[in-house]
């Protein structure tokens with residue numbers, strides 16, 4: 007490999023290309039993070055218990071307190087019936103959450119039901135400045151801080167929509183209630199929401215940075231081995247993907263040690279980083295790509311059979327061959343392929359067998375081969 011510095015023009019083109027690939031990888035990575043982030047059961051349980059607390063308080067407010075009556079809009083009997091239904095909804099979704107944590111539609115539906123329940127309580131409240139308005143704040147903060155900025159924004163939009171609807175319906179009550187304290191109440195409410203949004207955005211940024219440092223191989227930007235296992239385990243556990251076959255592709259560079267020996271470790275590092283980028287750019291968003299060890303890469307591929315994975319492996323080999331020719335480095339790629347559940351009861355077992363297949367191919371072919379688990383190494387034609 008030419009270790010000498012490039013010309014200024016080449017450097018600019020190269021750094022631009024690298025920045026672009028960095029950006030693509032970053033975007034791809036962020037999407038993956040977003041797709042994988044799930045609050046643990048303890049956090050989701052706290053949210054359901056908080057809902058139940060507000061449900062009890064709502065019933066007590068209308069049935070026990072001084073305001074043991076409702077507005078002209080809703081009778082007490084109707085209020086109780088609707089709230090009974092709301093309580094059943096909370097209990098049902100809590101049971102659902104205990105069984106399956108990562109169900110996005112449930113997070114959205116429960117948030118909107120909370121907003122509708124709070125709006126209904128505000129409509130039923132004879133007092134114009136109802137404590138129910140503070141429930142909007144709970145919904146915005148509770149969902150935003152737990153599930154991220156997208157749900158935060160959705161909760162703000164939903165609260166605004168519901169509040170406008172109620173104000174429209176009870177316009178005359180609100181015209182009567184306009185006062186300096188009501189205006190300040192509204193102002194404080196808006197400031198708290200904006201302030202919390204900016205705090206949540208900062209927390210989110212910090213969380214992503216920490217996750218990045220923990221999960222990424224610093225040289226290639228790919229997942230490290232620990233993160234690969236963690237994310238792959240999630241794929242295996244997820245009922246949506248758990249029953250579908252997953253292909254494991256193990257790739258090891260041939261003759262990489264010579265790059266280090268001939269050009270130095272700093273060049274070896276650059277080679278690994280470039281190859282990591284090439285591999286990350288060759289797969290889909292739904293696939294997992296990791297640096298497994300020194301010059302080993304591991305890919306977990308979804309929605310693909312072994313024949314299709316074989317085509318991908320050939321493509322990776324060709325991409326590497328083109329890159330090696332361009333950079334004048336003598337490298338090729340040995341690949342092992344296997345499939346869960348056919349080749350092992352769990353991820354670790356499949357990886358072990360795929361690693362052996364790759365190694366067998368390397369041993370017999372001397373590099374540049376592709377071998378499936380259980381496949382006989384094709385004989386190399388005699389010269």
Ligand SMILES: Nc1nc2c(ncn2[C@@H]2O[C@H](COP(=O)(O)OP(=O)(O)OP(=O)(O)O)[C@@H](O)[C@H]2O)c(=O)[nH]1
Nearest residue numbers: 258259260261262263264266271272274275300301
């Ligand atoms: N530059 C660099 N080298 C590394 C890094 N991690 C491991 N290596 C080197 O990668 C090499 C991996 O060893 P091998 O797989 O036996 O090397 P190889 O020449 O590819 O051997 P074959 O796979 O049999 O062709 C060793 O020389 C390690 O020192 C790293 O982060 N940077």
